[in-house]
Amino acid sequence: MEKRVRVRFAPSPTGGLHMGGVRTALFNYLFAKKHNGDFILRIEDTDQTRFVAGAEQYIIDALTWCGIAPNEGVGFGDGPHAPYRQSERKATGIYKNYADRLIASGHAYYAFDTSEELEDMRKRLEAAKVVAPQYNAVTRQNMRNSLTLPEDEVKRLIESGAPYVVRLKVPRNEEIRFQDIIRGWVTVNSSQVDDKVLLKSDGMPTYHLAHIVDDIEMQISHAVRGEEWLPSAPAHILIYRYLGLENDMPKLAHLPLILNPDGHGKISKREARFPVFPLSWEDPRDHVPYGGYREAGYYPEAFVNILALLGWNPGDNKEIMSLEEMAALFEFERVSKSGAKFDPEKAKWFNQQYLKSKTDGELAESFRPLLKEKGYEPDDAFLKEYCRLVKEKVQFVNDFWAQGRFIFEEPEKLDEAVLNKKWKDTSAATFTLVLNKFKELTTWDIPSVTACFHEAEAVNGGKIDMQLLRVLVTGASGGPQLFDTIALMGKEKVVARLEKGLKWVVANIEKK
């Protein structure tokens, strides 16, 4: 019988969760949803030296914002396997129990080497031109551990409280073969694997031991994680094997990494010219602030959509998909093996697609608070119309203000490039005519304003340059639909702008 699908996202709270981590969480989420399984959040806080206050809450907030909340685990309600924080699980003695089992069966051992002794070993090996210095089947013979020390000495050391670690006893030369759902068969020789530390001298398990114990205990069916774990997977296979759990271990899926669009390597928060965090993040240690996708104006649906298509696709050409649609289509067989460079331009396009699908009312509601910050609180009808005009021009609600700011505030200057290019000796008379026509107008709406302009053209005896009118009224060479904008601004404002603009242009622009 197939195991119930239970997957976990297991970050360590060492900082803000970046977009790569979110994507790992997302794939876990999609897979769980597709199979009506469980999605668990487990916090892997076994490294006390790297613990960062607030990081755990950030992870919870980020997953929530993205709409991919786990249904079990830290921050999302305890399930049958509580606690879900490894530091708390350690208190139950669970990790030590498993380590003891490995020691009892002869697959793990105590090591008493100090960090200086380890350092010396590495130096010695490097001096001897050993390419990959490591604590392994060969070098452990010369170190202080329970395999080299007499039994009573080991006993004495432990009883005296001497610090020790527990290491995995990796065989010297053995082919380790395992299957990855995404990559197929992977083979590594055990000579490439070092005697990994399982239990640290502070009693905490390392990732290698802890995640295996927890995946077994929590009955995880699939371990989905980043490609950076591929090299240590053989060691993990060995641990499962020595524990007699190879048949119960989760299936493995190593996700390709998200790469920097320019430059090299995986995405780094320092050099990126785009947000790398879902939510803004400030590390309490150095107080360097980083912007987030939320603050940049991305819709969570868009953000998650972008991420999903970085390394996965449904097989047809569909790109805009809801979480539900993606979950229905998701499978690891369609996850690519190679890393994907993130394209910030395409990310913006995705957001634009989502923005275009919103109603004017929805847009008005999301723009209202931003506008209030600027000191303006127009009525609903005005705001909706504003959004209708401006939405076709932008990718983010955050840009709504800049796009139509001139409607609220007088422009500081008029676009001189356009004026210099197009202003003619007859222009002043032409636009005075337009101004006067506008002044006479009693009904001020889109059809009336449009008709009024056409009347002016009739009197003028020819087309009147709309871009010049645009500059005179709005200051800019481009912007939303002109007549619609003029109608929205109201007669008083338009007339005043036109008068003032005309005066300024006559005094400052050279005629053609």
Next chain:
RNA sequence: GGCCCGUUCGUCUAGGGGUUAGGACGCAUCCCUUUCACGGAUGAAACACGGGUUCGAUUCCCGUACGGGCUACCA
């Protein structure tokens, strides 16, 4: 350096022994438009290289190159 993983337009990717190698972003041109966009159409743009296997390879195999990851009592 060693080990592991990878390599289709600039980017994300579809495809897969015989295809005009498809789509999307971006870019260019045109159409729509008396302004600005949206939209529509079109175009430029890719199978890393060298050997095999085969009637035939971009697709399978092997090398090389390039890219990425790992190489801690970090995850």
